[in-house]
Amino acid sequence: MNFSANQELYTYEMIEQTADFLKLRVHFQPKIGIICGSGLGSLAQDLKDRIEFPYSTIPNFPVSTVEGHAGKLIFGFLSKVPVVCMQGRFHFYEGYPLWKCAMPVRVMKLMGVSHLIATNAAGGLHKNYKVGDIMLVKDHINMMGFAGNNPLQGPNEDRFGPRFPPMNKAYDKELIKKSIEIGENLGLKDNLHTGVYTCLGGPNFETVAELRALKMLGCDAVGMSTVHEVITARHCDMHVLAFSLITNECILEYDSQNEPNHEEVMDAAKMRQDTLIKFVGKIVDYIYKERCCRP
Numbered sequence: 497m498n499f500s501a502n503q504e505l506y507t508y509e510m511i512e513q514t515a516d517f518l519k520l521r522v523h524f525q526p527k528i529g530i531i532c533g534s535g536l537g538s539l540a541q542d543l544k545d546r547i548e549f550p551y552s553t554i555p556n557f558p559v560s561t562v563e564g565h566a567g568k569l570i571f572g573f574l575s576k577v578p579v580v581c582m583q584g585r586f587h588f589y590e591g592y593p594l595w596k597c598a599m600p601v602r603v604m605k606l607m608g609v610s611h612l613i614a615t616n617a618a619g620g621l622h623k624n625y626k627v628g629d630i631m632l633v634k635d636h637i638n639m640m641g642f643a644g645n646n647p648l649q650g651p652n653e654d655r656f657g658p659r660f661p662p663m664n665k666a667y668d669k670e671l672i673k674k675s676i677e678i679g680e681n682l683g684l685k686d687n688l689h690t691g692v693y694t695c696l697g698g699p700n701f702e703t704v705a706e707l708r709a710l711k712m713l714g715c716d717a718v719g720m721s722t723v724h725e726v727i728t729a730r731h732c733d734m735h736v737l738a739f740s741l742i743t744n745e746c747i748l749e750y751d752s753q754n755e756p757n758h759e760e761v762m763d764a765a766k767m768r769q770d771t772l773i774k775f776v777g778k779i780v781d782y783i784y785k786e787r788c789c790r791p
């Protein structure tokens with residue numbers, strides 16, 4: 497990243513301006529933010545009393561360019577809980593720096609959101625994972641961070657959080673436990689896992705050697721998102737739950753005839769959309785009752 501372009505970083509005031517623009521137009525305060533992964537935009541379809549903002553109409557917002565990411569910020573009620581949903585996220589491979597990809601998380605924070613649910617489509621590295629399974633993220637490996645790229649790069653904004661935030665408790669353990677219980681009650685026992693997610697820059701899918709290396713490092717699922725959003729959310733002290741929908745098997749053998757593609761990712765997401773709507777609905781309900789409404 498070119499840091500001579502520091503002046504292009506969002507200032508606190510720009511994020512505030514975006515949050516104020518939205519607050520003026522939305523008459524309730526969302527407590528939970530949901531980021532919809534590839535093909536998972538239908539998570540927003542059940543929101544009641546929706547107020548929608550195409551990203552292009554929101555001051556300072558980037559715009560989505562990927563198929564399966566509609567590019568709308570949607571406010572509404574899910575299971576009677578006020579939420580804000582990103583129907584479409586931003587990826588590094590679209591040409592956005594990581595701080596820009598993660599900017600909506602800070603907007604959510606200034607709007608009063610305390611809990612973030614980040615969802616994604618990912619390739620399954622773990623030998624037990626099947627297409628359609630859900631992996632609750634218990635930890636991540638910030639591969640882009642290893643290479644010196646991080647959404648918190650640049651001058652720190654103390655009003656959001658500290659210069660050196662811890663990341664060893666990034667994913668809320670109690671919410672993972674509760675989500676497993678919720679998933680099991682929905683009949684998903686055999687499709688639920690907890691595991692380690694990693695994000696690569698993309699847009700190409702991985703080589704066999706890269707996937708083997710990631711597996712050796714302890715990664716269970718691989719994608720091109722989420723990590724920078726989670727880091728930004730934890731920096732400003734939001735609670736985080738993240739899960740991956742396993743949309744394709746990672747190809748670890750040279751003689752495989754298969755090749756991954758975005759269509760199979762979208763198809764797998766579509767196949768699971770109804771289940772995921774129920775799953776997320778119940779998690780949101782739990783968070784609101786047990787966390788947000790407590791004095």
Ligand SMILES: O=P(O)(O)O[C@H]1O[C@H](CO)[C@@H](O)[C@H]1O
Binds near residue numbers: 532587616618719
């Ligand atoms: O992480 P999400 O946005 O769910 O999408 C994943 O799926 C796309 C590849 O098919 C990539 O954008 C990857 O990151």
Ligand SMILES: Nc1nc2[nH]cnc2c(=O)[nH]1
Binds near residue numbers: 619696700702746
């Ligand atoms: N990097 C990466 N991203 C994905 N998103 C969905 N599937 C995959 C995958 O196999 N690899």
